[in-house]
Amino acid sequence: MRILLIGGSGFIGPHVASALEREYPGANTGIAVLTSRLADRLVDSVRLTLLVLFGAVAFLLLMICANIGNLLLSRTSARSREFAVRTALGAGSANSSHPKRDT
Numbered sequence: 001m002r003i004l005l006i007g008g009s010g011f012i013g014p015h016v017a018s019a020l021e022r023e024y025p026g027a028n029t030g031i032a033v034l035t036s037r038l039a040d041r042l043v044d045s046v047r048l049t050l051l052v053l054f055g056a057v058a059f060l061l062l063m064i065c066a067n068i069g070n071l072l073l074s075r076t077s078a079r080s081r082e083f084a085v086r087t088a089l090g091a092g093s094a095n096s097s098h099p100k101r102d103t
């Protein structure tokens with residue numbers, strides 16, 4: 001007969017079995033204790049699905065970051081003519097990227 005303890009490490013099983021056998025030899029002789037992690041028991045049947053879902057989310061985040069980088073690059077590229085005009089008119093490097101606001 002086996003007793004299943006959920007939530008222990010693999011090293012605690014033999015210790016529990018031997019302690020029970022010492023304290024109650026008549027009822028616990030020949031009983032083994034098997035321990036396993038609760039997380040492994042809960043996730044074992046859907047582990048592959050969770051890994052695929054994690055991969056899809058990571059890929060989606062990568063695509064979002066690439067899209068934001070592309071938008072920033074295209075905005076900077078579109079303003080290159082404006083930067084050239086500001087530089088030609090004598091604006092310094094600090095003034096060319098931050099236009100003054102009229103208040």
